[in-house]
Amino acid sequence: MAVPRLWRHIPTRYNLIGTECQTCGGLYFPPRTTCPTCRRDGRIIERKFKGTGEVVTYTTIYSASAAFHRQTPYVLAIVKLDEGPLLTGQIVCDPDEAKIGMKVRPVFRKLGEDGPSGIIYYGTKFAPLTEASQ
Amino acid sequence: MIGITSYGAYIPRYRIKVEEIARVWGDDPEHIKKGLLIYEKSVPDLDEDTATIAVEAARSAIYRRSIDPKEIGAIYVGSESHPYAVKPTATIVAEAIRATPDLTAADFEFACKAGTAAIQTCMGEVAMGAIKYGMAIGADISQSAPGDALEYTAAAGGAAYIIGKKNLITEIEDTFSFTTDTPDFWRREGESYPMHGGRFTGEPAYFKHIISATKGIMKKVGTKPSDYDYVVFHQPNGKFPLRVAKTLGFSEEQIGLGLVVPMMGNTYSGSSLIGLAAILDQAKPGSMILMTSFGSGAGSDAFSMTVTDGIEEVRDKAPTIAELLKNPRYLDYALYAKHKGKIAV
Ligand SMILES: [Zn+2]
Numbered sequence: 001m002a003v004p005r006l007w008r009h010i011p012t013r014y015n016l017i018g019t020e021c022q023t024c025g026g027l028y029f030p031p032r033t034t035c036p037t038c039r040r041d042g043r044i045i046e047r048k049f050k051g052t053g054e055v056v057t058y059t060t061i062y063s064a065s066a067a068f069h070r071q072t073p074y075v076l077a078i079v080k081l082d083e084g085p086l087l088t089g090q091i092v093c094d095p096d097e098a099k100i101g102m103k104v105r106p107v108f109r110k111l112g113e114d115g116p117s118g119i120i121y122y123g124t125k126f127a128p129l130t131e132a133s134q
Numbered sequence: 135m136i137g138i139t140s141y142g143a144y145i146p147r148y149r150i151k152v153e154e155i156a157r158v159w160g161d162d163p164e165h166i167k168k169g170l171l172i173y174e175k176s177v178p179d180l181d182e183d184t185a186t187i188a189v190e191a192a193r194s195a196i197y198r199r200s201i202d203p204k205e206i207g208a209i210y211v212g213s214e215s216h217p218y219a220v221k222p223t224a225t226i227v228a229e230a231i232r233a234t235p236d237l238t239a240a241d242f243e244f245a246c247k248a249g250t251a252a253i254q255t256c257m258g259e260v261a262m263g264a265i266k267y268g269m270a271i272g273a274d275i276s277q278s279a280p281g282d283a284l285e286y287t288a289a290a291g292g293a294a295y296i297i298g299k300k301n302l303i304t305e306i307e308d309t310f311s312f313t314t315d316t317p318d319f320w321r322r323e324g325e326s327y328p329m330h331g332g333r334f335t336g337e338p339a340y341f342k343h344i345i346s347a348t349k350g351i352m353k354k355v356g357t358k359p360s361d362y363d364y365v366v367f368h369q370p371n372g373k374f375p376l377r378v379a380k381t382l383g384f385s386e387e388q389i390g391l392g393l394v395v396p397m398m399g400n401t402y403s404g405s406s407l408i409g410l411a412a413i414l415d416q417a418k419p420g421s422m423i424l425m426t427s428f429g430s431g432a433g434s435d436a437f438s439m440t441v442t443d444g445i446e447e448v449r450d451k452a453p454t455i456a457e458l459l460k461n462p463r464y465l466d467y468a469l470y471a472k473h474k475g476k477i478a479v
Contacts, residue, residue, distance in 0.1 A: 094463065120185075
């Protein structure tokens with residue numbers, strides 16, 4: 001990924017900064033610059049999502065591209081954030097721990113890197129929500 | 135008075151037992167466990183590094199006190215395993231806790247004492263009134279060559295401390311350091327694993343510096359070992375801190391609570407700071423704590439502090455060290471090697 005594009009994505013990736021339409025209350029993650037419901041009447045502001053949510057569905061990846069091969073097997077899930085939006089993210093748990101309906105919380109992890117000499121991408125993944133982490 | 139406003143720690147969930155490492159290298163595990171007083175150590179996940187550990191510890195410290203991150207005027211990250219050779223870890227932390235852009239930030243390096251040097255720097259800036267709060271972090275994913283004795287202890291973890299004048303959980307009476315040029319442990323630029331001076335790491339390095347700094351702080355503030363409820367030293371293994379405590383006249387009772395190394399290994403820059411966190415998890419208001427770090431190369435920073443009533447407000451607001459150590463996932467040596475990047479996949 002080009003460095004400028006990576007840099008623009010930092011707030012979104014690190015802190016789940018999305019957007020909210022003040023006109024209709026619509027919440028968007030990833031952020032949208034216009035509201036699909038209100039269109040020109042939409043008033044868009046920044047909105048931070050807590051990052052807690054629930055696993056809607058998941059799959060275990062056993063075979064991945066070169067960049068992610070090292071991490072296999074890993075769990076990729078669709079997470080419904082407590083505020084409503086759905087997003088795809090990795091769950092940092094063993095495949096046998098993953099369950100549909102499992103509550104998750106956000107964790108800060110390496111998302112990837114441009115080889116050994118390139119930029120390292122950091123951002124949000126999810127972990128099972130346990131008592132100690134609440 | 136200046137002191138600690140909040141703290142947070144992070145320990146990766148994976149562990150490897152001494153038995154498993156000993157099995158691969160043909161060592162006697164009982165001999166290692168008895169010799170080093172260590173049973174298992176933490177291992178980072180495949181996508182964890184010093185920056186992610188620092189961020190998790192920093193977020194925990196913010197969360198524990200519900201501090202507005204914009205009030206943090208300085209972030210310093212001490213580590214000997216910063217992910218980049220050039221490009222600060224501290225800016226990643228600053229962005230991840232939303233403290234940017236009106237603050238200063240830098241990475242510190244001084245082997246295992248970079249985190250306590252960061253605390254001293256925050257104390258200075260808070261004292262002069264330049265900042266309201268400063269955040270000092272010690273975090274590492276320590277590396278060790280396969281088969282090296284360090285492989286039994288080199289672990290991963292970190293802790294973050296918010297230093298300020300308000301909302302204190304401990305008041306820091308004073309700090310004292312002892313520093314000399316002692317080549318006991320080093321890693322040259324571009325090398326993957328550190329080198330060490332073997333037995334030289336003990337007497338003239340660890341023991342001399344910790345003893346001198348600890349005696350120095352007690353002389354400076356006018357205290358004696360029996361004045362302290364708890365004492366915590368840098369923990370390269372379980373044996374060294376016990377021996378240094380005994381030499382200085384501290385009891386096993388005073389050192390017990392903060393001795394975290396047997397179940398998690400040596401977290402380098404995180405070591406004495408995680409030990410202090412384990413003490414703060416349980417210490418009562420009025421308790422006196424003495425902490426002395428050690429960094430190879432070599433130096434020690436000692437701190438004398440007293441726990442305030444504020445501790446009760448924050449104690450249960452973020453995961454404790456005991457909670458972070460719960461529910462580990464054990465790795466065999468092959469998976470461990472993959473986690474540590476010791477084998478190319
Ligand atoms: Zn709208």
